[in-house]
Amino acid sequence: MISQKAKYALRALTVLARAETGDPVQISDIADRQKIPKKFLEQILLDLKRAGFVESRRGKQGGYLLLxxxxxxxxxxxxxxIDGPIAPLPCLSLTAYRRCEDCDGENDCEIRHVFARVADETRAVLFSTTFADPLGEHAPIPAVLERAN
Incomplete structure (x- = not known):
């Protein structure tokens, strides 16, 4: 499951993706449209700004926009x-790998083999879906999922 903070970040970025290019959106507008607590949204937008996803503009016509x-x-x-590694097991993380404490060997772990497929397909969807995709009629389905159907 993703955290509430991640859901709010995704929803805030969706609002910014729908805004006219170069047209900043005020925090209060995002908070109202997405029913996000304003103080929490400020923290989230600051994280997104530090990571280079958004920029802020000051002044009467200020607000946030996608960078x-x-x-x-x-x-x-x-x-x-926002949430850290995208892996159901620590031994499957691409960014924060850790061997499972109770593991006798990754090559022989049936659980790891099953969840490796889950992690790979999850990453395929998440890293091939952009914030522009849902703005169209349907987001594209990665080839890995088309094969599964």
Whole structure:
């Protein structure tokens, strides 16, 4: 499961992706539209700003806007920033690998083999889906999932 903070970050970025290019959106507008507590949203947007996803503009016409095009920001990048590694087991993490404490050997672990497929397919979806994709009629389905159907 993703955290509430990650859900809010994804929802805030969705609002910014739908905004006119170069048109900042005020925090209060994002908070109202997405029913996100304003103080929590401020923290989230600060994290997103530090990571280079958004920029802020001051003044009467100020607010937040995407720093990169929506087509270049993936759900996976944002989830990894907010929630950390995208892996169901520590031995499957690409960014924070840790051997499982009770493991006798990764090559012989049936659980790892099953969840490695889950992790790979999850990453395929998250890192191939951008914030521009849902703005169209349907987000593209990665080839790995088409084979599964």
């Amino acid at each position: 990169r095009p929506a087509s270049e920001i993936t759900y996976g990048e944002v989830l990894r920033l």
